[in-house]
Amino acid sequence: xxxxxxxxxxxxxxxxxxxxxxxxxxxxxxxxxxxxxxxxxxxxxxxxxxxxxxxxxxxxxxxxxxxxxxxxxxxxxxxxxxxxxxxxxxxxxxxxxxxxxxxxxxxxxxxxxxxxxxxxxxxxxxxxxxxxxxxxxxxxxxxxxxxxxxxxxxxxxxxxxxxxxxxxxxxxxxxxxxxxxxxxxxxxxxxxxxxxxxxxxxxxxxxxxxxxxxxxxxxxxxxxxxxxxxxxxxxxxxxxxxxxxxxxxxxxxxxxxxxxxxxxxxxxxxxxxxxxxxxxxxxxxxxxxxxxxxxxxxxxxxxxxxxxxxxxxxxxxxxxxxxxxxxxxxxxxxxxxxxxxxxxxxxxxxxxxxxxxxxxxxxxxxxxxxxxxxxxxxxxxxxxxxxxxxxxxxxxxxxxxxxxxxxxxxxxxxxxxxxxxxxxxxxxxxxxxxxxxxxxxxxxxxxxxxxxxxxxxxxxxxxxxxxxxxxxxxxxxxxxxxxxxxxxxxxxxxxxxxxxxxxxxxxxxxxxxxxxxxxxxxxxxxxxxxxxxxxxxxxxxx
Amino acid sequence: xxxxxxxxxxxxxxxxxxxxxxxxxxxxxxxxxxxxxxxxxxxxxxxxxxxxxxxxxxxxxxxxxxxxxxxxxxxxxxxxxxxxxxxxxxxxxxxx
Amino acid sequence: xxxxxxxxxxxxxxxxxxxxxxxxxxxxxxxxxxxxxxxxxxxxxxxxxxxxxxxxxxxxxxxxxxxxxxxxxxxxxxxxxxxxxxxxxxxxxxxxxxxxxxxxxxxxxxxxxxxxxxxxxxxxxxxxxxxxxxxxxxxxxxxxxxxxxxxxxxxxxxxxxxxxxxxxxxxxxxxxxxxxxxxxxxxxxxxxxxxxx
Numbered sequence: 157x158x159x160x161x162x163x164x165x166x167x168x169x170x171x172x173x174x175x176x177x178x179x180x181x182x183x184x185x186x187x188x189x190x191x192x193x194x195x196x197x198x199x200x201x202x203x204x205x206x207x208x209x210x211x212x213x214x215x216x217x218x219x220x221x222x223x224x225x226x227x228x229x230x231x232x233x234x235x236x237x238x239x240x241x242x243x244x245x246x247x248x249x250x251x252x253x254x255x256x257x258x259x260x261x262x263x264x265x266x267x268x269x270x271x272x273x274x275x276x277x278x279x280x281x282x283x284x285x286x287x288x289x290x291x292x293x294x295x296x297x298x299x300x301x302x303x304x305x306x307x308x309x310x311x312x313x314x315x316x317x318x319x320x321x322x323x324x325x326x327x328x329x330x331x332x333x334x335x336x337x338x339x340x341x342x343x344x345x346x347x348x349x350x351x352x353x354x355x356x357x358x359x360x361x362x363x364x365x366x367x368x369x370x371x372x373x374x375x376x377x378x379x380x381x382x383x384x385x386x387x388x389x390x391x392x393x394x395x396x397x398x399x400x401x402x403x404x405x406x407x408x409x410x411x412x413x414x415x416x417x418x419x420x421x422x423x424x425x426x427x428x429x430x431x432x433x434x435x436x437x438x439x440x441x442x443x444x445x446x447x448x449x450x451x452x453x454x455x456x457x458x459x460x461x462x463x464x465x466x467x468x469x470x471x472x473x474x475x476x477x478x479x480x481x482x483x484x485x486x487x488x489x490x491x492x493x494x495x496x497x498x499x500x501x502x503x504x505x506x507x508x509x510x511x512x513x514x515x516x517x518x519x520x521x522x523x524x525x526x527x528x529x530x531x532x533x534x535x536x537x538x539x540x541x542x543x544x545x546x547x548x549x550x551x552x553x554x555x556x557x558x559x560x561x562x563x564x565x566x567x568x569x570x571x572x573x574x575x576x577x578x579x580x581x582x583x584x585x586x587x588x589x590x591x592x593x594x595x596x597x598x599x600x601x602x603x604x605x606x607x608x609x610x611x612x613x614x615x616x617x618x619x620x621x622x623x624x625x626x627x628x629x630x631x632x633x634x635x636x637x638x639x640x641x642x643x644x645x646x647x648x649x650x651x652x653x654x655x656x657x658x659x660x661x662x663x664x665x666x667x668x669x670x671x672x673x674x675x676x677x678x679x680x681x682x683x684x685x686x687x688x689x690x691x692x693x694x695x696x697x698x
Numbered sequence: 699x700x701x702x703x704x705x706x707x708x709x710x711x712x713x714x715x716x717x718x719x720x721x722x723x724x725x726x727x728x729x730x731x732x733x734x735x736x737x738x739x740x741x742x743x744x745x746x747x748x749x750x751x752x753x754x755x756x757x758x759x760x761x762x763x764x765x766x767x768x769x770x771x772x773x774x775x776x777x778x779x780x781x782x783x784x785x786x787x788x789x790x791x792x793x794x
Numbered sequence: 795x796x797x798x799x800x801x802x803x804x805x806x807x808x809x810x811x812x813x814x815x816x817x818x819x820x821x822x823x824x825x826x827x828x829x830x831x832x833x834x835x836x837x838x839x840x841x842x843x844x845x846x847x848x849x850x851x852x853x854x855x856x857x858x859x860x861x862x863x864x865x866x867x868x869x870x871x872x873x874x875x876x877x878x879x880x881x882x883x884x885x886x887x888x889x890x891x892x893x894x895x896x897x898x899x900x901x902x903x904x905x906x907x908x909x910x911x912x913x914x915x916x917x918x919x920x921x922x923x924x925x926x927x928x929x930x931x932x933x934x935x936x937x938x939x940x941x942x943x944x945x946x947x948x949x950x951x952x953x954x955x956x957x958x959x960x961x962x963x964x965x966x967x968x969x970x971x972x973x974x975x976x977x978x979x980x981x982x983x984x985x986x987x988x989x990x991x
Contacts, residue, residue: 256805260816261816321827325820326820329809329823333819334805334809335808337808359823359826363827363828364834366834367838368834371835371931378921379921380927380931381926381927382928388842389924393841400834
């Protein structure tokens with residue numbers, strides 16, 4: 157009965173999502189809704205790109221327009237969707253998972269959301285003053301000479317970076333200082349470990365991006381000489397500064413997703429996670445190693461060739477902790493009592509697609525191979541397999557898993573499965589042909605291409621159309637279910653982690669009394685007194 | 699964690715330490731300025747200057763910022779990014 | 795196990811067990827991010843210092859800036875004395891040392907302004923080349939951080955004059971101090987790599 161009351165309250169209180177509110181659950185929803193909106197805008201831009209590329213020749217978008225669409229597709233997806241959507245999930249779930257009543261700095265938390273929104277608005281506003289057109293990587297000297305929208309874009313990224321850093325500081329401090337009694341580090345859910353690793357990267361790497369864009373802005377606005385070759389400036393300096401952040405950024409984009417996968421597999425296999433400590437430590441290893449590989453984006457840049465081999469080595473080593481995770485997940489679901497909920501399907505889809513993306517990443521780490529396919533569609537395929545096949549699948553999995561907890565309603569499983577099938581077919585059809593196109597020489601970021609790539613591009617565009625269609629059941633499901641879906645119980649998945657020991661959605665301040673943690677998070681199907689008990693024996697289930 | 703409220707006597711001991719650190723900082727700065735005016739070749743002074751400035755920074759961090767008396771964790775939060783910075787700045791300067 | 799009504803302090807007990815105050819940890823993490831921000835600017839400066847040697851650095855006046863460095867170091871001393879004062883309950887000491895810090899910070903900024911003006915007169919400007927660009931950007935952002943610190947100190951002084959700090963509630967002064975000392979450390983590094991080496 158009280159779950160019903162909460163469901164009613166959630167919809168009645170929708171106005172609080174439009175105002176400054178320091179409750180981490182409100183801020184989490186603000187982030188999630190806002191990022192999904194940006195996701196759809198970025199998706200529309202992608203549809204535009206694929207429409208143009210359906211046939212050779214520039215039919216819909218002329219060169220500069222195309223460049224702007226491509227640039228902002230990438231920028232939106234990276235800065236306004238994938239990075240912050242996981243901040244949204246973390247905002248909602250992290251305090252619950254550790255048994256805390258909120259984040260360590262609730263006002264800083266609210267500020268980080270509104271800063272994020274402001275940055276997003278500025279980035280979208282740049283469309284109207286002549287958008288950025290250099291690709292999201294904004295290399296100099298092109299980004300110095302590009303029209304005014306480029307400056308607005310740079311400013312927006314600086315603002316978004318500030319928001320991200322605020323969040324990172326908050327997540328680390330919360331995790332270290334606000335764990336409930338008994339929540340030792342080795343009892344933390346793996347999503348929390350992943351957010352810890354992610355936040356370390358955010359705090360260390362983001363400021364360097366800020367510095368790089370400040371230098372770009374200074375060159376553009378006041379005529380400094382940082383990247384003016386005639387005055388002694390260095391374009392490679394920009395690439396070093398840019399990629400020092402932007403490579404760790406890809407781990408910022410995948411680690412939380414991997415954390416979500418680690419949450420989902422044990423629940424829907426009714427088995428403990430395999431290799432809990434190794435997965436936790438691998439997350440930290442990926443974060444640390446991830447800060448040493450940035451030069452692999454610069455193999456063809458003209459930088460001193462002697463620096464290339466160390467980057468190749470570190471880039472290949474990072475496959476090891478990643479592989480540890482994949483094998484641990486496979487061992488988790490092996491011989492399990494699998495329940496193929498939509499969340500589980502997306503988690504399984506994640507494994508296959510991320511694997512393709514990850515392995516092609518090892519190809520790209522090899523200097524000679526990279527020189528051959530640098531700036532071709534091979535790279536586009538790789539990045540979309542890891543980021544769309546990987547991160548977005550994980551975000552979808554998180555959506556289907558946690559929607560009941562966040563909204564107090566259940567999503568429809570049939571629409572969910574429809575979404576999954578269309579998404580899986582669409583993604584593979586879109587991105588697999590791109591590997592071949594790139595290996596055969598089709599460059600990226602071009603509006604026109606040689607006729608020999610036409611068939612592959614048609615396939616990719618068809619796949620993209622399917623992806624576009626796949627968003628319909630998802631959107632319909634989210635909206636209708638949130639308003640009038642079946643009321644969710646506290647623990648519809650019979651999971652053990654603490655967020656499921658609160659009502660759906662959780663009450664104000666999350667817990668009546670601070671929970672005392674007595675068990676590990678993933679002891680599913682373990683025979684004996686600990687069988688399927690929640691993490692906290694004392695936390696009241698609904 | 700609120701700082702324990704130490705009685706006035708131990709505050710005096712702390713102040714004496716602060717004063718000593720301050721004097722050291724001033725002396726090292728004077729030495730640095732002096733060295734730079736001696737007309738020695740710049741390259742031979744690089745290592746001494748780096749050591750001296752590392753010394754000053756460590757004094758400020760250890761005593762003024764209380765890293766010596768606080769949990770070691772804060773020291774890691776400062777030192778690890780600082781090492782990252784060193785690695786990154788040198789690699790970038792060399793390869794750009 | 796009693797489940798008494800959780801007081802504010804209880805929420806951070808995990809931190810306390812690790813010896814961490816959440817506000818200090820937050821400030822240290824912020825400082826870590828600022829280390830990396832200056833790292834980016836320092837990387838740019840060093841790129842040009844090592845890659846594009848210029849005679850412009852001969853225009854720098856080490857003795858003058860050495861005095862300014864001493865001023866900033868002294869301000870770190872006054873900050874820690876301010877904290878020590880309020881920890882002992884000495885309100886007058888807190889106000890006096892905060893005031894001194896503000897004066898010294900302002901003096902440092904004046905010294906910077908003076909130096910910038912004289913360099914500009916000699917043709918070294920933000921846009922005169924890679925040395926000028928990287929020099930003024932790096933020292934300029936540092937100066938901006940000092941300025942923000944002075945404003946923060948002023949706000950603390952006003953709060954202190956209204957009796958807003960007691961020995962048990964002086965964490966705000968400690969946090970400010972961490973920021974100020976960090977800005978001082980950045981200057982120590984900058985003084986070395988820009989002026990000395």
